[in-house]
Amino acid sequence: MNYFLTEEQQMIKDLAAKIAVEKAVPLVAELDEKEEFPWEVMKTLASSDLFGVYLPEEYGGFGGGVFELCLVTEELSKVCCGMGVCYAASALGTLPILLFGNDAQKQKYLPDIAAGKKLAAFGLTEANAGSDAGAVATTAVRDGESYVLNGTKQWITNAGEAEVYTVIALTDKSKGIRGASVFIVEKDTPGFTFGKKEKKMGIRCSATRELIFQDCRIPKENIIGREGMGFIVAMKTLDRARPGVASQGVGLAQGALDHATRYSRERVQFGQAISSFQAIQHMLADMAAQTEAARALTYAAARMIDSGDDNISREAAMSKLFATDVCMRVTTDAVQIFGGYGYMREYPVEKMMRDAKILQIYEGTNQIQRNVIGLALIKESAKKK
Amino acid sequence: MNIIVCIKQVPDTGSVKIDPTTNTLIRSGVPSIINPFDLNAVEAGLSLKDEYGGRVNVITMGPPQAEEALRNTIAMGADNACLLSDRAFAGADTLATSYTLSMAVKKIGDFDLILCGKQAIDGDTAQVGPELAEILGIPQVTNVSKLIEVKETTIVVEKELEDGCEIVEVERPCLLTVTKQVNNPRIPSLKNSMRAKKAEIPVWKAADIDADEARIGLKGSATQVVKIFEPLKRTDSRILQGDVDEMMTELVGELRKRV
Ligand SMILES: Cc1cc2nc3c(=O)[nH]c(=O)nc-3n(C[C@H](O)[C@H](O)[C@H](O)COP(=O)(O)OP(=O)(O)OC[C@H]3O[C@@H](n4cnc5c(N)ncnc54)[C@H](O)[C@@H]3O)c2cc1C
Numbered sequence: 072m073n074y075f076l077t078e079e080q081q082m083i084k085d086l087a088a089k090i091a092v093e094k095a096v097p098l099v100a101e102l103d104e105k106e107e108f109p110w111e112v113m114k115t116l117a118s119s120d121l122f123g124v125y126l127p128e129e130y131g132g133f134g135g136g137v138f139e140l141c142l143v144t145e146e147l148s149k150v151c152c153g154m155g156v157c158y159a160a161s162a163l164g165t166l167p168i169l170l171f172g173n174d175a176q177k178q179k180y181l182p183d184i185a186a187g188k189k190l191a192a193f194g195l196t197e198a199n200a201g202s203d204a205g206a207v208a209t210t211a212v213r214d215g216e217s218y219v220l221n222g223t224k225q226w227i228t229n230a231g232e233a234e235v236y237t238v239i240a241l242t243d244k245s246k247g248i249r250g251a252s253v254f255i256v257e258k259d260t261p262g263f264t265f266g267k268k269e270k271k272m273g274i275r276c277s278a279t280r281e282l283i284f285q286d287c288r289i290p291k292e293n294i295i296g297r298e299g300m301g302f303i304v305a306m307k308t309l310d311r312a313r314p315g316v317a318s319q320g321v322g323l324a325q326g327a328l329d330h331a332t333r334y335s336r337e338r339v340q341f342g343q344a345i346s347s348f349q350a351i352q353h354m355l356a357d358m359a360a361q362t363e364a365a366r367a368l369t370y371a372a373a374r375m376i377d378s379g380d381d382n383i384s385r386e387a388a389m390s391k392l393f394a395t396d397v398c399m400r401v402t403t404d405a406v407q408i409f410g411g412y413g414y415m416r417e418y419p420v421e422k423m424m425r426d427a428k429i430l431q432i433y434e435g436t437n438q439i440q441r442n443v444i445g446l447a448l449i450k451e452s453a454k455k456k
Numbered sequence: 457m458n459i460i461v462c463i464k465q466v467p468d469t470g471s472v473k474i475d476p477t478t479n480t481l482i483r484s485g486v487p488s489i490i491n492p493f494d495l496n497a498v499e500a501g502l503s504l505k506d507e508y509g510g511r512v513n514v515i516t517m518g519p520p521q522a523e524e525a526l527r528n529t530i531a532m533g534a535d536n537a538c539l540l541s542d543r544a545f546a547g548a549d550t551l552a553t554s555y556t557l558s559m560a561v562k563k564i565g566d567f568d569l570i571l572c573g574k575q576a577i578d579g580d581t582a583q584v585g586p587e588l589a590e591i592l593g594i595p596q597v598t599n600v601s602k603l604i605e606v607k608e609t610t611i612v613v614e615k616e617l618e619d620g621c622e623i624v625e626v627e628r629p630c631l632l633t634v635t636k637q638v639n640n641p642r643i644p645s646l647k648n649s650m651r652a653k654k655a656e657i658p659v660w661k662a663a664d665i666d667a668d669e670a671r672i673g674l675k676g677s678a679t680q681v682v683k684i685f686e687p688l689k690r691t692d693s694r695i696l697q698g699d700v701d702e703m704m705t706e707l708v709g710e711l712r713k714r715v
């Protein structure tokens with residue numbers, strides 16, 4: 072389908088595809104097996120300027136937006152969703168600075184992030200605060216010129232690898248989530264350490280670890296926005312990042328579909344290629360139609376966000392929900408088309424099905440996305456009356 | 457360090473077929489790529505520039521479409537590129553090609569180093585680099601697999617031999633032809649890709665480089681291809697199967713029959 076990309080967008084997509092095919096593909100299976108961070112691919116993305124596609128030119132970026140971010144994420148995820156998330160999670164960690172940071176903070180952090188010299192990460196989730204983000208218990212207490220952080224963030228993507236962390240902590244416990252604020256914490260700050268690397272089902276080349284804060288003292292200038300703005304910052308960040316997760320789903324689904332289509336033409340049973348069976352053709356047709364629909368919705372949501380519209384929660388949630396549910400189905404069907412071979416690690420679709428599952432869980436489970444959409448529908452309907 | 461890289465646009469390997477009636481390459485529908493070894497030459501130039509400064513200038517002789525190949529090298533980071541394209545260049549063999557390139561190099565003037573790929577994957581002669589060095593009267597090292605050190609007036613490189621390596625120190629200006637081992641060509645950057653899209657690529661004709669008409673194109677070619685053909689596929693081969701001892705006996709029997 073033609074999405075009428077501009078010349079620049081096409082260039083970004085082509086470059087990302089080239090990196091995915093030439094640099095990433097040879098490493099995919101090995102890094103999954105070894106659970107090793109894809110630094111080589113990240114460095115190539117950096118030297119090709121792709122970490123800056125969504126950042127303003129004045130901070131060393133390319134001046135694009137969420138749409139450009141989605142294009143790169145999709146191409147990477149076509150070959151490895153784990154690499155896709157390493158890239159996209161850095162953007163997630165950067166968005167609070169981009170959206171709510173002051174000029175000094177932007178000047179200080181964005182150019183290195185745009186150049187890919189530093190990765191970022193986003194720390195919201197805790198052991199007792201998953202879907203219920205309002206239950207965060209990490210605290211930040213003002214002490215003179217500093218804030219002192221205490222608490223533990225759980226399952227943070229890029230933890231240990233990133234240099235810049237945006238972290239949600241309570242500055243006023245008595246107000247609950249209305250007393251939350253967001254802080255920039257740099258790696259190697261005393262009192263800031265990482266938990267062990269989690270062993271995961273999928274996206275195994277990505278790093279998922281705890282952020283542990285023990286009397287971690289950071290300059291008071293590192294607060295993003297004002298005290299108490301934390302929840303708003305986190306929610307607006309997630310709204311803008313969701314099409315990024317959707318494009319992981321679109322890319323991964325497309326990759327699985329491509330493998331399944333190719334395989335179906337090669338595999339012979341009953342004296343003919345299995346692609347000659349209508350049962351297989353129909354499965355491929357459904358996979359293709361759903362993937363394309365997911366892509367169209369994702370691109371539309373991303374473009375809506377880039378247009379400057381502020382009322383985007385519902386569309387962002389729809390893209391994440393739809394594209395990741397599609398991705399789970401499509402990767403499962405790809406394994407089905409591969410038959411027993413699809414279940415084996417020597418073939419790529421086994422990993423793809425493992426990778427797909429996380430997309431329905433992180434950055435808000437798909438149940439939470441439905442809550443967001445449902446609430447928006449009801450609000451809108453109530454307004455009309 | 458001012459570096460000139462000579463590249464060639466070639467048909468993508470694997471997709472080339474020979475027309476059995478005319479014995480020529482069937483080029484229509486075959487995508488063109490930069491000769492893979494030439495990408496290593498471009499990368500070698502760019503990495504020397506990254507380390508020591510200077511400029512990388514890329515040249516190619518070819519049809520107007522070869523401009524695309526030059527743009528790709530700008531996307532990788534080359535500073536300039538120019539295309540040598542003229543009907544009068546058509547039909548050039550390696551001698552006429554290297555003469556033409558030598559005249560372009562003279563027009564560019566000031567240079568410390570010329571880099572070429574070790575050979576082109578379509579013609580496979582490995583002659584243009586060495587001939588160019590000879591015409592220019594500069595030293596050359598072929599099959600360079602490693603750039604070791606740039607000194608005041610020389611460069612130290614490792615050269616691949618059939619059964620080993622040789623380390624050579626050579627006076628600059630000189631010409632090197634490089635193998636795949638020398639580096640991994642970089643992926644273009646977005647900024648350079650944008651620059652490449654807009655770059656002015658001058659086209660030099662025979663007159664622009666003061667080329668002697670008798671030494672270019674078909675006229676300047678000392679060799680002529682009489683025929684290109686695919687080697688006949690042997691149809692009388694047989695694969696032996698079964699027990700090793702049985703196969704050995706059968707093989708020895710077959711060989712005896714033929715001696
Ligand atoms: C690999 C990985 C990487 C991650 N990376 C990051 C990161 O970089 N930064 C970060 O902050 N977090 C990250 N997370 C955390 C992730 O966002 C959470 O796991 C997610 O929000 C769900 O929270 P939970 O796991 O605690 O599940 P729970 O909230 O305990 O949910 C359990 C189940 O209950 C359902 N449920 C919960 N509440 C409701 C409700 N109100 N209505 C209906 N159903 C409900 C959920 O949908 C789910 O099915 C990551 C997680 C993983 C596994």
Ligand SMILES: Cc1cc2nc3c(=O)[nH]c(=O)nc-3n(C[C@H](O)[C@H](O)[C@H](O)COP(=O)(O)OP(=O)(O)OC[C@H]3O[C@@H](n4cnc5c(N)ncnc54)[C@H](O)[C@@H]3O)c2cc1C
Binds near residue numbers: 338
């Ligand atoms: C972990 C594991 C354990 C196993 N254990 C055993 C065992 O103990 N003993 C044993 O004998 N085998 C075993 N198998 C083999 C298993 O039974 C086969 O994998 C299974 O029968 C499918 O065959 P296939 O993998 O060759 O897939 P294929 O037959 O190649 O099928 C590929 C796809 O084409 C579809 N397809 C094929 N033909 C048609 C058709 N005519 N119409 C429509 N769709 C069609 C299939 O449904 C599938 O989606 C095992 C396999 C695995 C993965």
